[in-house]
Amino acid sequence: IIDEVHMLSQAAFNAFLKTLEEPPEYVIFVLATTEPNKLPITILSRCQRYDFRRISTETIAERLHEIAASEGIDVDDDALHYIARVGDGSMRDSVSLLDQCSAFQFDHKIEYEDALNILGAVDTSVFSDMICALNKKDIRDILNIISEVIEQGREIGQFINDLIMYIRNLLLAKSVDNLNGLVDMSGENLLKLKEDSTLFSVDELLRFIRMLSELSNQMRYSVSKRILLETTLMKMAYPETDASLEGLNAKLSEIKRNIAGIDIDSIKNGNLTGTPVNTKNFAPKEIKSDSPKKVALPKAQYEDLQLLKKEWRNICIAVPSSVVSVALKDSYVKPNREHDGMIIVTKSKACYKIISENESKDMLCKVVENRYNKSIKFVTELSEEKENSTIYVTDDDLSKININVETEG
Template identity: 45%
Template structure:
């Protein structure tokens, strides 16, 4: 006899065997016991949650000669013939391939004939959303007033595609995604019956990968058992078959990202690629890992919500202390976007590497959530005593001879490095700012970036730069404390000196062009103001 897949071999034959849909099973059993059976049902929900299975069990139950507590006995002639697929009372139709008006007309003609045996003729129309508009219209009258011996059960994964006229004629049942615990418990039962040795950790990973679908879980389990036939199925075996990555790798990857070590991050990607890991799965799993980390970071008692081991939870708590919430939100945003892009990408590795470099290098982004990370990166460099070199290649603001003292570059120093004091700017430094002001302004977040395009510059002292704007609204936007600090931080990053920024509006009654000092004469340079 040929091999039968697990999901077919162990398909439930009674209501008691159906897992994770108790709210539906109880309702249907009560209807059968009270003889309050409806004429049309709509079963909707994600794939692999039991819609067609429950429909077949219900068809057996309403025709069973000796029902037991609302469930089919499984022993009578009707139950056996329906289970074998030989009964003329249960007609299963695939709407994906029988979606025309003529197919529905055939049903309308057939329902005029009473069942040859049993009480009810049950029509199970699978993937009913695939019917054409004409077919739906042809079904309407029959669905509303069928003969008393006919029951329609419509099953679909996309209920939003079904006309409201059909929905209003049916009892509507939503099949929920099945929980990881329920799927894992069911797989453990089946593995005992099959006498297959499987690690609990492996079972739970497969249950999680199934995403709420019992059928998907059993198909993945079947695949893993076939690959390691005759051996104990371990967690590492499952990762190998599914092309997935262990959480320890995610932990190592995250720590390298926090350290902004691009080389180490790309080396980790190289290792995973050489191991044959599926990069789309890697992106999805790492996003989930970051989500768990965010929950740990923002809540004190999250153990019941997270489906992780005690060791992994302790590891998450440790990493939660190493990262800020805004950084986590930015990481999740980037990887959520990446997951969508990788579905149809041909160069998945390139997309993954670019996303990881973005995480390590916040200066690559100009979004608002990247700004704090960019400032934090500058502060980290300053705390370590590393001179912040501007992109244009200007000289270091610190003398070379003091590098060891300032940042602890010399070996054997146990004391933590002190944050070096940033020297105040002098007019020559302000000249550097003026020369590169448009480039600096382009790095600032909106709407300040747009506003600063209209600004005029003026010296307000030895180390003060005055930014004069023509309108009060523009001045209020650019003059907000956080925006001023952001501009000062970008200037400091550019020249390595402190420049105090003051934002003003043009004085009332004065022309805008006369309001600022002629900075060209003060610093002896030509200034080109770009529009």
């Protein structure tokens, strides 16, 4: 028996070929490999080929149950099924995982939750919460879920693979009536799965799988795995950030979903019903004029503005939260109309939600105070207004220049 036969060198294959052509009557060669495409055609043509399939989850679970009984391992049936599923068709890997669980839980029964903890996996309810947060575009909730997963010691790569599998199950729930044999879940989780499958279209779910699969490949070479995961989930929540055809289709699906929630008859009657949308905080402000305005400021505020403009990029980088730092990337500052602090202006709704959090503004204030010994308050504004649309001068400059100046306040 020659295991991993594809690892033989070309010289070894040539030497082996002569023996294979005229084998002794009492010898049978068994060549085992996971990559038959790497074997020379001269070897393949002289062999009978048998392709082994993956072992079913049920068969592995039954065998694990026999092993557990013979070895005196007290383990729950749900835990055995989960171990068999993680083994992904390999009996050897599944037995190794069972041995790993028994080593950790040798003093009491191995429950389903124990198997999840030991193997670094996440309960399906977490993925359901993530799908709901993506549907609501709740970035704060998404980041909290990731924080909880990492704090519990879960492995990020395993979390991504399990999330891909959950979205795959959502696709099946949307496309197939009978999920028996296709999805390994309890009845309660299956009902939740079908409920979650209505939140997104097939195009959106396919886009999620593509983005997460690409992320899984990037994880192998990245040292900033958490940042990659957070930014990818933010892009998933906001398809307008994806310029690909799939991103456009996802945005169209979102628009269709929003339209489907509107009662057409109520529109005809002048009463719009459906999901209420608060446009007060998210409606970009109109730009009244293309020509720059001239605004006079108190000298102290003017100096603070010039300092922040000059150091804004460095300040954004210095913010301890990577998510807030990324959200501040395309923003700028302008004076507060109340002459008290500054306004952070951004045109991205996703970034606006992140920056508007009190924690985000507190972090920014601390950076400014520690670096420049200045206490400056910040508020946020969602606007399409360009940074150079207003010219700011000091009150002292009014007597030195002869232009029309608008004094704020």
